[in-house]
Amino acid sequence: MSFLKINNLSVDYKMRRETVYAAKNVNIEVSKGEILGLVGESGSGKSTVGNAIINLIDEPGKVSNGSIVLDGINIHENLENIFKYRGKKIGLIFQDPQTSLNPILTIGEQLIETIQTHLNLTKEEAKIKAIDLLKEVGIKDADNRFNNYPHQFSGGMRQRVVISLALCCEPELLIADEPTTALDVSIQSQILELIKKLTKERNLAVILITHDMGVIAETTDRVAVMKNGNLVEIGPTKDILTKPNEIYTKSLVSSVPPTNKKIQRFKIIEKENKSQSSTNIKILKRWNKKEILSQDLVEINNLKKTFDDNFFTESTKNSVMAVDDVSFKIKEGESFGLVGESGSGKSTIAKMIVNLYKPSSGDINFDNVCITKIKNNNEMMKFRKQIQMIFQDPYSSLNGRLKVKDIVSEPIKLHNPSISSKDLDDYIFDLLESVELTQRSADRYPHEFSGGQRQRISIARAIATQPRLLVCDEPTSALDVSIQAQILNLLKDLQEQLNLTILFISHDLPVVRQMCDRIAVLKNGKLCEISETEMLFENPSHEYTKELLKLMPKIESIYN
């Protein structure tokens, strides 16, 4: 008899225009001592199922059908059951450790409050229990840390505190909604280890909601795949990932960048068997193709950037060294990867190369001209044209008040003011088709497009000036894995046919492995090592790189 049984669960959101079915007849069972992974892309309903269990569905959504049976009791039958169980029998871990703790209470106060709400303990007993819990989740010096405020903990430590909060009333079911998505790779693996350990020791039933197939492969016993509110497939993790039955699962698994080898293109599996040919790059005929000379296009020497924390004084005491003495070269026509965790300074370097930030010292040479010292505006425009950038967040990188046509035409008109309107229209259509958008997209506004399509618009805008260097700052980390595969394929095609040089910035090692020829690893603003991609993955020389490679979640681990 399984511990948690979700029978025919349906959740509807009655919206103004239509009813959105966030979950449709979902059947899931979880036993004690096992971790069930709930995986799916954004909007698949995976969080809805998690929220439905604890009755945290926001208006106007409601559970329209089905029952949730916990330990033989239907907990949705009356509201008292839920209040009794929520926080006590069911523990919760949310995605963002920054916001799931109250910043004005010490963690001790928050733990004691939760414990006393559910368990009949005195304050002293609750304190002893809280400190034990903190020790159990791996917080060192728990007696003293007990009186600290959340901001005194790092992200990973804070997530540990959140886990201890979830555990403090001896729950039997733990729901973790993307518990490691906001964390760096090295901390992610620690938190996942902790969840695995606690599951065994306390014989918990765990539902782990995530979009990351690597996490699923390494952590879960069974996995449920969801799409558009439907449960596609459920079964032992190994079976699902190695021999998926459904087309959707197959495409999901094949979109995940493999960590152990470099592939040419991502296989996109769709229901209608579309041809797998590469993109038809229509703008090729307009492109003044530069011959690739094997010379250095970008040369960065002793680059430094400090951010002053203090507004009033010029003292260096409060300044943060974001980039510390970094030098590297990018050859014309290659893909150069810049890898590091959050705060490693990789985005800062990108912004200095595209001249959004001025370096504190050191210089950047583009095509043997030092672009950081250019004062003249006309001179600068020549380089603006040759260096373009694609941003991480497709929702903020397009001006929502302009039509796609106007967004894409802006760089063209700016750098070629004499272009005729017919020519301009043709050029825009060619650009849109080169990034696999229809001509009709031109007259629409960005909000009518999905994240992946917005990223394509962003790419069209970036290549409109015929740049030689394309800086991609985490271009796919806000996208679902299947969309990511499509965008990466597109970038590869563009690079191949247009002889682009790409600076690819990412925290995601498997993606970088697929995209880049050479990779530089950054940590805290300092360069750790630069080497050829295969060399780096097969035989890393720096300690930090070794650690990163060891800790990254590997989907292949399921085969062993």
Add this chain to the structure above:
Amino acid sequence: MDNNRLSFWNRIKDSDIYFSFIKSPTAIVSAIILLIIFFCSFFVEFVTPYNPFDPSSLSLMDAFTPPSWTEEGLAKFILGTDGQGRDMLSTILYGSRISLIVGFSAVIFALVLGVGLGLSAGYFGGKYEMIVMRLTDVQLTVPSILMALLVDGIARGVISRELHDEMAIYVLIFAIGISEWPQFARVSRASTLVEKNKDYVSASTIIGVSNLIIMFKHILPNILRPVLVIGTIGLALAIIAESTLSFLGVGVPPTTPSLGTLIRLGNDFLFSGEWWITFFPAIFLVILAFSINLLGDWMRDTLNPKLN
């Protein structure tokens, strides 16, 4: 869904703003009241049978007629007449036109000045921003009525007496506008700070678009929502400020009375029992300002992206 195929009117009907408007009875009622007031005020010559400013049509015999529903009232003067025999309803509508013109002009003046300074301060930052924002701080410590009185006082000193009556309305617009611009500057600066850190602004910079075009083509349309909300509430404030100044006798001259002037003139008769001469302009002003404020509240709730 293909929005391009829809006509302009259908696009409006399809929008969320229209939807939330239809769902809000207060918004509908206040919008209808405002529409009626705006219409009657701007087409007042066609709406009213009397022209209160044409001396030949006035008869002192009609002076101090109470409202039509009282015992001595006459059916042809619905809200009664004032001391010179002018029909109150017509006079109020003529007065509200002046109030509305002053209010709108003052808000537009404040909006252009405030958004221009706030947007550029937020965008360029540095010392310029500091100076502009400290200026708004200083301005906000001076009560707006005092500010307007000050401007009016200076104008009286500078402009000759005959000219002053003609110029009064422009002085008033300037005085009210100058006391309201810091609100617009603050709001647009704050929104600009948010918008300028978004990637679309970076993208334009990288393309090489000039600062001026980034500010007005890219950032301005994205900060208009909060500015419009402030503008609506500012309109009510401007109308009240105009009335206050006119009530104090430093606003528009009695020859072309605004609502505030009418209240002041009627105030003298209050103790002799002719209450309607001051009461109706006052209640009209309350309804006007209240409706604008209600509509402004609704707009603030609807256009606030955080609440959506």
